[in-house]
Amino acid sequence: MKYENPKIPEGINTTREHPLKEFAILTVGIFGALIIAVFALGWAAQWAAPHVPFSYEKELSQRFFKDQSLDKPNQQIQDWLQQLATRLVAVEGLPPDMDITVHYQDDDIVNAFATLGGHVVVHRGLLKELDSENAVATVLAHEIAHIKHRDPIIAAGRGVSIILALTALSGTVGDELAGKVLGNAAILTSLSFSRDQESRADEEGLAALFHAYGHVSGATDLFARLKKSESSLHQPEFMQTHPGTEGRIDAIKQMARANGWPMNEPEKPLPNFLR
Amino acid sequence: MQLSNLEIVPGQRIVKHLGLVQGSTVRAKHAGKDFLAGIKNIFGGELMAYTELLQESREEAMKRMVEQAEAVGANAVVNIRFSTSSVTMGAAELFAYGTAVVLEPRA
Amino acid sequence: MADLYIFLILLALGFTIGTTVEKRHFRSLIRREAEHADLLLIASKLPTPDLKISESHLVGGNAVISVDYFKRFVAGLRNLVGGRMNAYESLVDRARREALLRLKDEAKQLGADMVFNIKIETASISQSANKALGSIEVYAYGTAVKTARQ
Numbered sequence: 001m002k003y004e005n006p007k008i009p010e011g012i013n014t015t016r017e018h019p020l021k022e023f024a025i026l027t028v029g030i031f032g033a034l035i036i037a038v039f040a041l042g043w044a045a046q047w048a049a050p051h052v053p054f055s056y057e058k059e060l061s062q063r064f065f066k067d068q069s070l071d072k073p074n075q076q077i078q079d080w081l082q083q084l085a086t087r088l089v090a091v092e093g094l095p096p097d098m099d100i101t102v103h104y105q106d107d108d109i110v111n112a113f114a115t116l117g118g119h120v121v122v123h124r125g126l127l128k129e130l131d132s133e134n135a136v137a138t139v140l141a142h143e144i145a146h147i148k149h150r151d152p153i154i155a156a157g158r159g160v161s162i163i164l165a166l167t168a169l170s171g172t173v174g175d176e177l178a179g180k181v182l183g184n185a186a187i188l189t190s191l192s193f194s195r196d197q198e199s200r201a202d203e204e205g206l207a208a209l210f211h212a213y214g215h216v217s218g219a220t221d222l223f224a225r226l227k228k229s230e231s232s233l234h235q236p237e238f239m240q241t242h243p244g245t246e247g248r249i250d251a252i253k254q255m256a257r258a259n260g261w262p263m264n265e266p267e268k269p270l271p272n273f274l275r
Numbered sequence: 276m277q278l279s280n281l282e283i284v285p286g287q288r289i290v291k292h293l294g295l296v297q298g299s300t301v302r303a304k305h306a307g308k309d310f311l312a313g314i315k316n317i318f319g320g321e322l323m324a325y326t327e328l329l330q331e332s333r334e335e336a337m338k339r340m341v342e343q344a345e346a347v348g349a350n351a352v353v354n355i356r357f358s359t360s361s362v363t364m365g366a367a368e369l370f371a372y373g374t375a376v377v378l379e380p381r382a
Numbered sequence: 383m384a385d386l387y388i389f390l391i392l393l394a395l396g397f398t399i400g401t402t403v404e405k406r407h408f409r410s411l412i413r414r415e416a417e418h419a420d421l422l423l424i425a426s427k428l429p430t431p432d433l434k435i436s437e438s439h440l441v442g443g444n445a446v447i448s449v450d451y452f453k454r455f456v457a458g459l460r461n462l463v464g465g466r467m468n469a470y471e472s473l474v475d476r477a478r479r480e481a482l483l484r485l486k487d488e489a490k491q492l493g494a495d496m497v498f499n500i501k502i503e504t505a506s507i508s509q510s511a512n513k514a515l516g517s518i519e520v521y522a523y524g525t526a527v528k529t530a531r532q
Binding site for chain 2: 444
């Protein structure tokens, strides 16, 4: 018997394909599919959200607002904001079962937001930037418009679907760090309203301001303020999810002009306790 | 003790089969080595510490198998096989088994 | 955000260093395999009787090879769509050939010129609770014999 070990050529059990090629194909393919899925889910949420009864949305949010007892440091400010909101609600013509609850949060964050169940949260930091009732009303009218359009539930639906998709993905990838990165991405992308939703809320808010006061002075106050602070390298949180400041000022001015709503009427001063 | 993973030992004759003998050991990885291996895991390549650890454990398993063989009066173990299985996270069992036999030189 | 940077840095490091290490390993494998070409590895169970065998020993060699971060990530993605995992093919190939070379080293030290009944045993070593493959161990063993061929 003759025994021999001839040399076996290389590369039979391994592929010579460049690993970066596989990486590129897989990343583009999977994330492409994921983005399409998220868009499809977002679209589905947009379609389905208005069919979710508002009472259910309220129930959902009640749990959150009960647990997270927002401290009420100043009942006076709280009541004043609530009264202002009630006036705007009447003007914007919200369905009768949709009621707005305003919360005043005593901290320096320059932000105000609308969330599930008709809750609007205004931070002290934002109020400090405003110096007329009209400017405060602009912010409130904008947030109330979000609720009227059911934007919070749409965002929540979209957010939940994105988080689900990314969690499923990170679970399969199986790497801890990669999972964390994907999780953060999910939270970031789900927190905001879309630009489209913002512009619609701006329009609705401006109309409400006109109907409440007979003019739209003060509507650009906040943005003018924010623009100034933007240049000093301080990026307020309020801005991050919203369209460009300059663009919004222009859009508001243009809308006011098109409708013939006066912009230079005297503004109503803030009550003493806010000055 | 003659060890072989063949069924016979060339040049010798099996005069007595003494049945299955086995040796096994379960080893956990060293925490410090684990840490270094974790770093190495980013770059890929050989984990020398584990290579040595597993080899030592395998030798210990084999030593135990030989001990069993000696106890039953064998002078060789043939048809030896090895197997490895992870018992729990971070621990591995090394197992060696074979047939204990008594050999006699061929004429 | 910091997580994302760490992740990208790990990917880049894994790719550059991992690829270099792998290339160097393959070169070394090819060189050493050529050096050991005179020692025959036979997977048959028994040597044919015409070989005059004077001595036999059990020999073995093992190697634990780990896959780099980049390849592990690519494999994770591949896991989603299925198909051939190119990333791990070179890992098992390297580990097997390294283990066989170590077996050959031991056989040569014993003065053998053939190894019969080669068995190869592969085990995955899990790094942590998540089941992502960290590294694999390959153990190759067989019976080294001294023949009259020499």
